[in-house]
Amino acid sequence: MGRRIISTLLALVFGLVATAQAEEVVLGLSKDKISITTNFAGSEILIFGAIKREEVIPEGPPLEVIVAVAGPSAPLTVRRKEKRLGIWVNTDAVEVDRAPSFYAVHTSGPLRDVLKDVEDLRHKISVPRAIRSVGAPPDIQDASSFTDALIRIRGRSNLYQLREASVTVTDQTLFRTAVQLPAALTEGDYATRIFLTRDGAVISSYETTIDVQKVGMERWLFELSRGQPLIYGIMSLAIAIAAGWTASAVFRIFRA
Numbered sequence: 001m002g003r004r005i006i007s008t009l010l011a012l013v014f015g016l017v018a019t020a021q022a023e024e025v026v027l028g029l030s031k032d033k034i035s036i037t038t039n040f041a042g043s044e045i046l047i048f049g050a051i052k053r054e055e056v057i058p059e060g061p062p063l064e065v066i067v068a069v070a071g072p073s074a075p076l077t078v079r080r081k082e083k084r085l086g087i088w089v090n091t092d093a094v095e096v097d098r099a100p101s102f103y104a105v106h107t108s109g110p111l112r113d114v115l116k117d118v119e120d121l122r123h124k125i126s127v128p129r130a131i132r133s134v135g136a137p138p139d140i141q142d143a144s145s146f147t148d149a150l151i152r153i154r155g156r157s158n159l160y161q162l163r164e165a166s167v168t169v170t171d172q173t174l175f176r177t178a179v180q181l182p183a184a185l186t187e188g189d190y191a192t193r194i195f196l197t198r199d200g201a202v203i204s205s206y207e208t209t210i211d212v213q214k215v216g217m218e219r220w221l222f223e224l225s226r227g228q229p230l231i232y233g234i235m236s237l238a239i240a241i242a243a244g245w246t247a248s249a250v251f252r253i254f255r256a
Contacts, residue, residue: 022053022055022058023051023052023203024206025051025052025204025205026050027048027194027206028047028049029045029210030044032210033213034210034213036187042180042181043180043181044179044180044181045069045179046177047176047179047192047194048176049174049175049194051174057173063172063198064115065107065108065175065194065195066106066107066114066125066194066195067104067105067177067192067193068103068104068105068191068193069103069104069191069192069193070102070103071101071186071212072100072101072187075095075096075099076099076150077095078146078149078150094133096132096133096147097133098131099130100131101159101185102159102160102182102185102186104160104179105126105127105162105163106161106179107164107165107166107167108165109164114197115195119200123195126162127160127162128147131151133146157184158180166178185212187213190210191209193205
C-alpha cells in the first residue's frame with residue numbers, strides 16, 4: 001500500500017514537471033553584443049523566437065509573450081526639490097536600494113491582461129517591481145512618489161520603457177519584437193528575460209544576456225579614468241586649456 005502511494009505521488013510530480021515544461025522558449029537575438037564607441041547613438045536589437053512544444057497547442061486562453069531587458073542595477077538617491085524664498089533647494093531624499101540603469105518591457109498585449117499581479121510580484125517583471133526601494137525614512141509618508149519620479153525621469157530619456165502590444169505572436173508559436181537601446185547606456189551585462197503566460201500566469205521563462213562594452217577611444221578613456229585618475233585629470237585639464245586657447249585665437253583672427 002505504501003509503495004503504491006509513493007508511486008502515485010511520483011507520477012503526479014513527474015506529470016506536473018512535464019506539464020510545466022510542455023511549452024518552452026527557443027530564442028534568437030539579432031546581436032548579443034553592443035559596442036559603445038565615441039559616435040554611438042543607440043542601437044536596436046531584434047528579439048525573436050519560437051515556442052517548442054511536446055504536444056498540440058492547448059485549448060483555452062491564447063499564449064502571451066513578455067520580453068524584459070534590464071541593464072546593470074545600482075543604488076541611488078532620489079531627492080525632492082522645493083521652492084524656498086524663490087530658490088529651488090533639495091529637501092527630502094529616499095535611498096533606492098537597487099534600480100536598473102535601463103529597463104524595457106515589451107508585451108504581446110496590455111500588461112494587466114497578460115500578467116497577474118501575483119506573478120509580477122514573484123518574477124519582478126514590470127518597471128516598478130524591478131526597482132527595489134525599502135529604506136525610506138519614517139518621516140516620509142509618500143515614499144512611493146520618489147520611485148514614480150525616478151521612473152518618469154528615466155522614461156523621458158527612453159531608459160525605462162513599457163511597450164504594450166509590441167510583441168508580435170504568430171500562430172501561438174513564433175514571436176518577435178525590437179528593443180530600442182538609447183545612446184546613454186551603462187556598460188555591463190543586460191539580462192534578457194522571456195516569459196510565456198496563459199491567462200496571466202507564467203508557464204515558462206528563458207533568460208540570456210546582452211553584452212554592452214565600451215571599445216576604442218571610449219574604452220581607453222574609461223580605463224584611464226579608473227586606473228590613472230591623476231593622469232586623466234591632467235590630460236582633461238590640458239585639453240580644456242588647449243581648446244580655450246584655440247577658440248580665443250580663432251576669435252582674434254576673425255576680429256582682426
